[in-house]
Amino acid sequence: MTELNTAEHVQALGQQAKKASALMAKASAAVKNQALRRLAALLRDNTEALQQDNAQDLTRAQANGLSEPMVDRLKLTPKVLETCAQGCEQLAAMPDVIGEILGMKQMPSGIRVGQMRVPIGVFGMIFESRPNVTIEAASLSIKSGNACILRGGSEAIDSNKALAKLVQQALVESGLPVDAVQLVQTTDRAAVGQLITMPQFVDVIIPRGGKGLIERISAEAKVPVIKHLDGNCHTYVDDPCDIAMAVKVADNAKTQKYSPCNASESLLVAKGVAAEFLPKIGTIYAAKGVEMRCCPKSKAILSQVSGAQLQDASEQDWFEEYLAPIISIKVVEGLDEAIAHINHYSSHHTEAILTRDHMHAQRFLREVDSSSVMVNASTRFADGFEYGLGAEIGISTDKFHARGPVGIEGLTSLKYVVLGEGEIRR
Amino acid sequence: MTELNTAEHVQALGQQAKKASALMAKASAAVKNQALRRLAALLRDNTEALQQDNAQDLTRAQANGLSEPMVDRLKLTPKVLETCAQGCEQLAAMPDVIGEILGMKQMPSGIRVGQMRVPIGVFGMIFESRPNVTIEAASLSIKSGNACILRGGSEAIDSNKALAKLVQQALVESGLPVDAVQLVQTTDRAAVGQLITMPQFVDVIIPRGGKGLIERISAEAKVPVIKHLDGNCHTYVDDPCDIAMAVKVADNAKTQKYSPCNASESLLVAKGVAAEFLPKIGTIYAAKGVEMRCCPKSKAILSQVSGAQLQDASEQDWFEEYLAPIISIKVVEGLDEAIAHINHYSSHHTEAILTRDHMHAQRFLREVDSSSVMVNASTRFADGFEYGLGAEIGISTDKFHARGPVGIEGLTSLKYVVLGEGEIRR
Numbered sequence: 001m002t003e004l005n006t007a008e009h010v011q012a013l014g015q016q017a018k019k020a021s022a023l024m025a026k027a028s029a030a031v032k033n034q035a036l037r038r039l040a041a042l043l044r045d046n047t048e049a050l051q052q053d054n055a056q057d058l059t060r061a062q063a064n065g066l067s068e069p070m071v072d073r074l075k076l077t078p079k080v081l082e083t084c085a086q087g088c089e090q091l092a093a094m095p096d097v098i099g100e101i102l103g104m105k106q107m108p109s110g111i112r113v114g115q116m117r118v119p120i121g122v123f124g125m126i127f128e129s130r131p132n133v134t135i136e137a138a139s140l141s142i143k144s145g146n147a148c149i150l151r152g153g154s155e156a157i158d159s160n161k162a163l164a165k166l167v168q169q170a171l172v173e174s175g176l177p178v179d180a181v182q183l184v185q186t187t188d189r190a191a192v193g194q195l196i197t198m199p200q201f202v203d204v205i206i207p208r209g210g211k212g213l214i215e216r217i218s219a220e221a222k223v224p225v226i227k228h229l230d231g232n233c234h235t236y237v238d239d240p241c242d243i244a245m246a247v248k249v250a251d252n253a254k255t256q257k258y259s260p261c262n263a264s265e266s267l268l269v270a271k272g273v274a275a276e277f278l279p280k281i282g283t284i285y286a287a288k289g290v291e292m293r294c295c296p297k298s299k300a301i302l303s304q305v306s307g308a309q310l311q312d313a314s315e316q317d318w319f320e321e322y323l324a325p326i327i328s329i330k331v332v333e334g335l336d337e338a339i340a341h342i343n344h345y346s347s348h349h350t351e352a353i354l355t356r357d358h359m360h361a362q363r364f365l366r367e368v369d370s371s372s373v374m375v376n377a378s379t380r381f382a383d384g385f386e387y388g389l390g391a392e393i394g395i396s397t398d399k400f401h402a403r404g405p406v407g408i409e410g411l412t413s414l415k416y417v418v419l420g421e422g423e424i425r426r
Numbered sequence: 427m428t429e430l431n432t433a434e435h436v437q438a439l440g441q442q443a444k445k446a447s448a449l450m451a452k453a454s455a456a457v458k459n460q461a462l463r464r465l466a467a468l469l470r471d472n473t474e475a476l477q478q479d480n481a482q483d484l485t486r487a488q489a490n491g492l493s494e495p496m497v498d499r500l501k502l503t504p505k506v507l508e509t510c511a512q513g514c515e516q517l518a519a520m521p522d523v524i525g526e527i528l529g530m531k532q533m534p535s536g537i538r539v540g541q542m543r544v545p546i547g548v549f550g551m552i553f554e555s556r557p558n559v560t561i562e563a564a565s566l567s568i569k570s571g572n573a574c575i576l577r578g579g580s581e582a583i584d585s586n587k588a589l590a591k592l593v594q595q596a597l598v599e600s601g602l603p604v605d606a607v608q609l610v611q612t613t614d615r616a617a618v619g620q621l622i623t624m625p626q627f628v629d630v631i632i633p634r635g636g637k638g639l640i641e642r643i644s645a646e647a648k649v650p651v652i653k654h655l656d657g658n659c660h661t662y663v664d665d666p667c668d669i670a671m672a673v674k675v676a677d678n679a680k681t682q683k684y685s686p687c688n689a690s691e692s693l694l695v696a697k698g699v700a701a702e703f704l705p706k707i708g709t710i711y712a713a714k715g716v717e718m719r720c721c722p723k724s725k726a727i728l729s730q731v732s733g734a735q736l737q738d739a740s741e742q743d744w745f746e747e748y749l750a751p752i753i754s755i756k757v758v759e760g761l762d763e764a765i766a767h768i769n770h771y772s773s774h775h776t777e778a779i780l781t782r783d784h785m786h787a788q789r790f791l792r793e794v795d796s797s798s799v800m801v802n803a804s805t806r807f808a809d810g811f812e813y814g815l816g817a818e819i820g821i822s823t824d825k826f827h828a829r830g831p832v833g834i835e836g837l838t839s840l841k842y843v844v845l846g847e848g849e850i851r852r
Contacts, residue, residue: 022769026793099792105814111803113813116791120825203825224650224826245848252850343448352844365542365843366525367452377537377846386851387539387842388531399546399629399839400650401827413825416813417791418778420803422671424678425812 006186010194013149014201016179017122021147023177025119029096032142035174036092039139040085042166047081053162054131061155073129076159084135087391091143094390097408098145101417110423115414119145121203123411124195126151126217128209131159137206138167138181140393144411147180149202151195154187161185196221204411206394226406228371228397230321231261231349233379236338236364238355239272245376246273246354247280252378253352255288259323261395262350262372262382266318266328268338274301274331282308290325293317297331318345335360339367346370348397350382371397371404432612436620439575440627442605443548447573449603451545455522458568461600462518465565466511468592473507479588480557487581499555502585510561513817517569520816523834524571527843536849541840545571547629549837550621552577552643554635557585563632564593564607566819570837573606575628577621580613587611622647630837632820652832654797654823656747657687657775659805662764662790664781665698671802672699672780673706678804679778681714685749687821688776688798688808692744692754694764700727700757708734716751719743723757744771761786765793772796774823776808797823797830 024032043050054076061071097117104114123146125137134150141148152160164183172178184191196205196217205225207217218225235253237246253264269277278298282305285292293313294302302308317328318341332338342351352374353364361375372382382405384392389407396402402410450458469476480502487497523543530540549572551563560576567574578586590609598604610617622631622643631651633643644651661679663672679690695703704724708731711718718728719739728734743754744767758764768777778800779790787801798808808831810818815833822828828836 022793022795025795026789107812107814109807109812111800111807111812116799118792118795121795242848249848249850256851354848363452366544367448369448369451369544369547370841372842372844373542374537374844375846376848377844378850380851381535381537381844381846381849382842386533386535386537388533403839404842413829415796416798416808416830418798418800418803418807420801420807422668422675422802423807424675424804425682425806 006188006190007194009186010184010191011198013182013184014122014198017147017149017182018201020177020179021119021121024142024145024147024180025098027145027176029098031174031176032096032145033092035142035170035176036088036139038173039135039167039170040088040092042170043081043085043088043135046166047078050076050081050159050162051078054159056158057131057156064155066155070129070155074131074156074159076131080132084132087136088139091139091391094143096143097412102414104417104419109425110420112419114417116417117409117412118415120411120413122147122149122201124149124151124202124205126192126195126205126207126209126213128153128213129156131156131163133208134160134163134183135167137393138164140391140408140411141181142171142176144408146411149182149184149195151184151191157187192217193220196223199223208394224401226394226396226398226402226410228261228349228395230347231263232266232319232321232345232347233262233264233349233382234266234268234342234346234351235264235379236268236342236351236353237270237273237277238335238338238353238357238360239270240356241273241354242356243273243277243280246277247284249352249354249376249378250281251284253380254285254290254327255325256378256380258325260380261321262379263323264327264352264379265320265322266330266345268330268332268341269298270334270338271297271331272334274298278302278329279305285327288325290327293326293328295330298329302329321347335363339364343369349395350374350379352377352379371395432614432616433620435612436610436617437624439608439610440548440624443573443575443608444627446603446605447545447547450568450571450573450606451524453571453602455524457600457602458522458571459518461568461596461602462514462565464599465561465593465596466514466518468596469507469511469514469561472592473504476502476507476585476588477504480585482584483557483582492581496555496581500557500582500585502557506558510558513562514565517565517817520569522569523838528840530843530845535851536846538845540843542843543835543838544841546837546839548573548575548627550575550577550628550631552618552621552631552633552635552639554579554639555582557582557589559634560586560589560609561593563819564590566817566834566837567607568597568602570834572837573603575608575610575621577610577617583613618643619646622649625649634820650827652820652822652824652828652836654687654773654775654821656773657689658692658745658747658771658773659688659690659775659808660692660694660768660772660777661690661805662694662768662777662779663696663699663703664761664764664779664783664786665696666782667699667780668782669699669703669706672703673710675778675780675802675804676707677710679806680711680716680753681751682804682806684751686806687747688805689749690753690778690805691746691748692756692771694756694758694767695724696760696764697723697757698760700724704728704755705731711753714751716753719752719754721756724755728755747773761789765790769795775821776800776805778803778805797821
């Protein structure tokens with residue numbers, strides 16, 4: 001497509017989405033759930049055909065010399081498709097949040113006032129590589145009564161087109177508008193610029209991908225963006241604490257998986273427990289090949305640990321999200337220094353305190369300015385499924401609208417509902 | 427100040443506000459309430475001095491030829507100051523929303539997950555003329571544990587400076603940071619441009635003023651804006667309805683006061699009740715001097731009413747917020763046309779249906795896409811105090827974050843709180 005055609009195409013998607021969103025907003029829970037179950041069935045029935053479409057993407061990716069992990073993320077295996085189908089069925093089985101009325105109260109004037117949960121309208125999702133995100137986003141959009149416009153990565157365009165077609169088939173067969181889920185049909189990059197600057201059609205943008213992509217979108221968008229840039233998460237080992245528990249949790253927070261944004265990247269240790277705690281965690285990290293970037297005090301203690309890979313931490317290390325077997329370690333005076341350090345260096349994603357002191361726990365919860373704050377638990381729990389949200393559209397490190405893991409409610413809005421019997425204002 | 431100095435001044439305010447906000451976030455309810463009561467006392471003790479400062483603004487305004495209503499709005503009479511003082515005391519008497527924990531639930535993993543209400547951080551308020559907004563904004567900011575930067579109208583600069591000084595005195599005497607409430611000290615217009623483009627220091631902007639000001643701020647801001655542009659509110663008289671009640675409510679919605687944004691600007695009438703309802707409401711509007719801009723059908727019926735000022739409604743009339751004794755009137759087929767008309771022409775502020783039909787009421791509530799939807803009540807009720815919010819920082823017609831009348835909760839954010847006993851992720 002030419003640039004002009006791309007702009008017109010995305011504009012048209014916007015107009016159509018806006019129209020479809022009004023119909024989706026009033027669709028009953030039964031009809032939306034029917035569409036989700038139909039989509040699950042279509043994914044299972046079309047597993048072979050989808051793999052053929054996917055093969056085109058894979059062939060092109062290999063010809064273009066994409067790395068093995070990148071090619072892996074593109075693959076629509078029968079297992080990936082079955083997971084997508086099950087996800088749709090799980091959403092269908094969940095109660096509908098749309099139309100729920102919160103806090104209806106009678107006022108002195110006689111009117112009753114509450115708030116009704118309604119869809120936000122139209123969201124745009126911009127994502128890279130993994131084509132299964134098409135189904136995740138589409139199913140969340142259907143369940144939440146929104147319309148959406150999806151823009152996937154160019155490397156997955158054939159898979160995405162095939163999946164979006166099945167979504168639209170499920171919509172139409174269930175009596176819902178075909179434009180409730182639309183895929184941008186071109187790989188032209190100008191489409192993203194257009195999609196994020198149509199406040200008249202799109203209510204919120206959700207980008208998923210690398211930090212560069214998300215930063216660019218946030219800077220240029222003319223509509224709200226639900227995003228998180230990075231997860232520099234901290235685990236603080238307080239004095240007093242249960243050392244055995246602290247070792248277990250600090251180990252899990254770093255090493256259970258290195259790549260997620262909720263893995264701990266920095267370990268703060270109160271000086272009163274450093275001599276006892278650090279050699280124990282250091283031995284585990286050393287055995288797992290985790291490099292430790294240390295302040296002078298922690299380095300002095302950890303140098304006793306045989307096989308430990310120790311480095312001096314630079315100022316930059318305290319800001320770093322490694323997503324790798326590396327952790328920064330600092331001995332602090334106590335709670336005050338830990339909170340100050342975290343509020344200065346953290347990306348405001350997730351932080352945990354490991355402590356036996358109730359007052360310390362309360363202050364940490366109140367004063368640490370992050371989207372998730374934890375006491376005696378692994379930062380790895382910061383996740384929509386672990387929080388019982390049922391589904392996760394992303395994690396937000398912003399304070400406006402949604403903060404932390406964002407579930408279906410993040411795609412909704414509350415409007416005031418007033419019930420009267422002819423009351424007038426005096 | 428030169429432009430450079432203004433930019434530096436506002437930057438400095440931002441830095442100081444950010445620092446103060448961390449201290450405000452952890453201040454106890456008792457200390458914040460003490461500051462509010464101290465402020466009330468200072469306003470009463472300094473009524474005479476404040477009137478002298480105010481006199482400078484008034485003299486300048488008259489010399490500059492400001493209109494009488496504009497000069498009136500500038501006045502800090504003893505009554506206005508007493509209202510401000512009482513407002514502070516009422517806020518002090520309200521429970522504190524900061525630190526409340528919502529929905530703490532135990533998950534299968536063993537962790538308990540809930541959400542804690544915390545201040546949003548720093549807000550900027552931009553307002554015109556009325557200096558009492560300085561006290562309103564300052565008191566809401568203190569109560570909600572935020573820091574704020576206030577930018578008042580240049581015509582009220584002397585009054586605003588005097589009021590802000592008292593606020594800072596109350597803060598310091600209560601042990602709170604002096605920079606928790608700061609006033610932009612220059613009338614240079616460049617200050618606004620700087621204030622709305624400092625996402626590193628300011629979390630949200632709240633403009634109050636004319637539509638032009640708010641549109642400009644929304645277009646140029648680099649941070650979220652809580653705003654409403656206009657209130658084209660509708661009252662829909664359904665078939666069947668209680669005609670006597672409908673006449674009473676439609677009268678109140680238009681004529682109780684013409685200037686508020688929640689006054690009805692458009693009246694839709696189902697054709698089945700038009701012949702009975704329109705002459706009755708028309709007689710009242712005619713007696714009160716309300717001009718009626720009509721569709722052909724309503725004009726034909728209303729032409730029977732003696733003394734009625736009738737005009738043909740233009741397409742533009744259906745979009746109009748008159749804020750004056752003018753109302754547009756249209757006869758519609760029924761509920762479907764009423765909902766479609768409202769969703770097309772409304773500014774998504776407040777709409778009411780007057781009906782006896784339960785199904786119609788439910789559909790209106792669900793399908794009308796406005797920040798307040800009402801059954802059998804006057805649109806004039808769309809107001810923070812009438813909704814029991816205790817205080818109102820503004821009304822939002824956006825769907826993101828806050829929608830409808832915005833109380834103190836609109837200046838807060840929810841972070842996730844996780845309590846464990848050493849749980850790790852498997």
